[in-house]
Structures are given as C-alpha cells and as structure tokens.
Amino acid sequence: MLAEVEKMETINLPLQTSIWETSVNLKKFYEDNGFIEIRRTYMPLLKVSDAxxxxxxxxxxxxxxxxxxxxxxxxxxxxxxxxxxxxxxxTHLVNPVATMGIDEWKDLIFADDLVLSGSYVYLDNDEKQILAYSFLHDSEKESTLELGWCGTAGSENIELIPQLVYQQIRYAYKHDIQFILGEFDTTDKYGMEVLNYLLFAPCPTWITYQKK
Known part of the structure; x- marks a missing residue:
C-alpha cells in the first residue's frame, strides 16, 4: 500500500501516520522506509487521591x-x-492546523464538554490580561476528567501553569473525581511542563511519523 501511495504524483502533502511505541515491528518498518518521528504523545492517568x-x-x-x-x-x-x-x-508547525476564523476557534475552545468551573486562567495584577490558562474537560470514562489545552500569553510565565493544574486537581478532589487524564505532545512545551511536574502513572507513548 505504501508503494502505491508513493506512486501518486498528485499528492503534494507529506505522508503521516501514528503508532504505539510498543509496536516494535511497525516502528522498524516506518523508520526503514524513510519516515521521521515528528512528535510523541503521552496520555497518562493521575489518581487524584495520590495528589x-x-x-x-x-x-x-x-x-x-x-x-x-x-x-x-x-x-x-x-x-x-x-x-x-x-x-x-x-505546536503543530510540522503538520499545520486548518485555517479557521476567530469565531470558529471560540466554538472549538468553549465546547460542551469544557468544565468552566474547573478551567482556570491566571490574571495580571489589574485583572485585565490573561497570563496563563489551563482547561479541564468532561470525559467519557467514569469518575474521570481530562486536562485540555494549557499555555501562556507569551514565552514567559510558563511556571504559572502548574499552579493552575494544582487548582484543577483540587477541583477534582472536591467533586469526588477519582482520575485526571492528560494528553501531552513533545512539541508542546506547556503540556510537557505539566507532565514533568505531576506524578502520572507510566504509559506507552503514541508516536507520530512523517515522510515528505
């Protein structure tokens, strides 16, 4: 199948695929055929009572x-x-996201599963500017909430993000939530900051490959 796809002259986009790191044979196959790893995604689970x-x-x-x-x-x-x-x-420069207007982004950000009371922003002293943010979402899994996008208004203030996540853990604890699920890409310095601060359970990574 890969050989047939590569024959298609009309395809101007890179080939991209993702596998679990435990798929050793697939990993070797893609790397032997010129695919380059562009991102790893961690999806660990945090037990709230352990926090x-x-x-x-x-x-x-x-x-x-x-x-x-x-x-x-x-x-x-x-x-x-x-x-x-x-x-x-x-964080998606190697596989750019679709072009959307600001209203479309609002609809995407403030989706129905967003937990407004458990999503937090860090404001400046005058409460006129957002310095950092971290979102929390409902999950399909029982007694579980999911961490969403997090980030800062600039390249600084990254140390504020764990403070927001601590508040989210506090929120989960008060509402008898047992687990918090994360999803962190290695291309996202903000998400990796959270992953490095919290005691998530070990998990296999989801590797994304690309071939130009």
Missing amino acids: KKVLSNTSNNVAIKSLKEVMSNDLLVESLTHNVKRNYEN
Missing part, C-alpha cells in the same frame, strides 16, 4: 480565576481565544 500532598500545598490565589468567573468579560475571552489559537498553531 494529596499537592492539594495541601495549594492555596487560594486571588490572581487565579475560573473560566466561569471571566466568561462575562468579552475582552478576556477574546484575549484567551487568540492565545489558545496562537499556541496551538505553534
């Missing part, structure tokens, strides 16, 4: 607001949307 030490060190920070608290501020919502769009596009 009690984190909870005890988490205080109520007045600079941190839930999305539910800021949704009525159109300027903050607009700023958040632009930040999410920019950061997501920057």
Whole structure:
C-alpha cells in the first residue's frame, strides 16, 4: 500500500501516520522506509487521591480565576481565544492546523464538554490580561476528567501553569473525581511542563511519523 501511495504524483502533502511505541515491528518498518518521528504523545492517568500532598500545598490565589468567573468579560475571552489559537498553531508547525476564523476557534475552545468551573486562567495584577490558562474537560470514562489545552500569553510565565493544574486537581478532589487524564505532545512545551511536574502513572507513548 505504501508503494502505491508513493506512486501518486498528485499528492503534494507529506505522508503521516501514528503508532504505539510498543509496536516494535511497525516502528522498524516506518523508520526503514524513510519516515521521521515528528512528535510523541503521552496520555497518562493521575489518581487524584495520590495528589494529596499537592492539594495541601495549594492555596487560594486571588490572581487565579475560573473560566466561569471571566466568561462575562468579552475582552478576556477574546484575549484567551487568540492565545489558545496562537499556541496551538505553534505546536503543530510540522503538520499545520486548518485555517479557521476567530469565531470558529471560540466554538472549538468553549465546547460542551469544557468544565468552566474547573478551567482556570491566571490574571495580571489589574485583572485585565490573561497570563496563563489551563482547561479541564468532561470525559467519557467514569469518575474521570481530562486536562485540555494549557499555555501562556507569551514565552514567559510558563511556571504559572502548574499552579493552575494544582487548582484543577483540587477541583477534582472536591467533586469526588477519582482520575485526571492528560494528553501531552513533545512539541508542546506547556503540556510537557505539566507532565514533568505531576506524578502520572507510566504509559506507552503514541508516536507520530512523517515522510515528505
């Protein structure tokens, strides 16, 4: 099949596929045929009860607001949307995302599964600018919530993201949620910051390959 696809002269896009790292034979096959690894994705699970030490060190920070608290501020919502769009596009430079207008991005960001009370933003002293954000979503799995997009307004302030995630763990604990599921790409420095801070259970990685 790969040989037939490569014969198609009309295809101008790179070939791309993903496999689990445990698929040793497939991994060797793709690498032997010129595919290059462009990204690894970690999808680990955090047991909320194992995060009690984190909870005890988490205080109520007045600079941190839930999305539910800021949704009525159109300027903050607009700023958040632009930040999410920019950061997501920057983490997918090797396989660019589809071109969408800002209203389409709003619909994508504020989807029905977004937990507004458990998604947080970090504001500046005047509460006029978003410095960092981290989203929380409902999950199809029982007693589980899922971490969503996280990021900052610039290249700095990355250390603020774990503080937001600690609040999300606190939220999950208060609502009797047993697990938090993450999804982190190696191309996403913000997500990797979260992965490095929390004691997620070990898991196999999802490897994405590309051949130009």
